[in-house]
Amino acid sequence: xxxxxxxxxxxxxxxxxxxxxxxxxxxxxxxxxxxxxxxxxxxxxxxxxxxxxxxxxxxxxxxxxxxxxxxxxxxxxx
Numbered sequence: 494x495x496x497x498x499x500x501x502x503x504x505x506x507x508x509x510x511x512x513x514x515x516x517x518x519x520x521x522x523x524x525x526x527x528x529x530x531x532x533x534x535x536x537x538x539x540x541x542x543x544x545x546x547x548x549x550x551x552x553x554x555x556x557x558x559x560x561x562x563x564x565x566x567x568x569x570x571x
Contacts, residue, residue, distance in 0.1 A: 496514070497513060497514055498512065498514070499511070502532065504537045509549065517557055521535065524557065536549070536553065539552050
């Protein structure tokens with residue numbers, strides 16, 4: 494399993510760290526680019542929508558997975 498990479502992000506003026514594997518960081522950047530927002534803004538949105546009992550790193554992983562599953566499902570119906 495690839496090692497997690499810890500990066501700092503700013504969420505509404507509050508600095509926090511997120512540990513994710515490199516493929517998740519790359520996917521997060523790709524999604525942010527597609528939405529024309531910064532990675533920090535995308536993480537802020539994910540944080541705002543996540544279950545309060547879960548951790549932010551897990552919420553980011555679930556978001557990335559759901560994003561690409563949704564894209565795959567739309568391709569299957571074309």
